[in-house]
Amino acid sequence: RYQRRVRGCLKMHRLERTLDHLRMQRTRSPITSHVLDTTLGKPAQGVRVLLEVQAGSGWNTLAESSTNADGRVEGLLPLDYDIKVGVYKMTFFTAEYFKKLETRSFYPFVEIVFELNNVSQHYHIPLLLSPFGYSTYRGS
Numbered sequence: 001r002y003q004r005r006v007r008g009c010l011k012m013h014r015l016e017r018t019l020d021h022l023r024m025q026r027t028r029s030p031i032t033s034h035v036l037d038t039t040l041g042k043p044a045q046g047v048r049v050l051l052e053v054q055a056g057s058g059w060n061t062l063a064e065s066s067t068n069a070d071g072r073v074e075g076l077l078p079l080d081y082d083i084k085v086g087v088y089k090m091t092f093f094t095a096e097y098f099k100k101l102e103t104r105s106f107y108p109f110v111e112i113v114f115e116l117n118n119v120s121q122h123y124h125i126p127l128l129l130s131p132f133g134y135s136t137y138r139g140s
Helices: 002-025 094-100
Strands: 031-037 048-055 058-066 086-092 110-116 123-130 133-136
Touching (some): 086 123
Parallel strands (some): 031 123
Antiparallel strands (some): 048 058, 086 110
């Protein structure tokens, strides 16, 4: 029994070292996004983005940022952030963006809920946006 416990502890230690190594190797946030305004045919700069993780029946805020001139949200989480398997939600505050453009829109915000099930992978959440529609997919 003792030997099984020792082997189990060694396996756990190796797993922790592997996860630490993966976190140290990151060159970007484990979760990123890109917003393109399909009506204008260019990146959507200045879209406020909120990232949350599901906690029971509610949500915990992890980060908030805005898209840059290239429409990207890159530094959303620190490179060494200990990402966990779970359900995440990105909220894009689209009404604010379209109001700055003096454009009427239908969706005041877009919520994209996704399941993160492999902490060693990068998760990219693109949003293709227009005043009266949007689309998303699992990016790379």
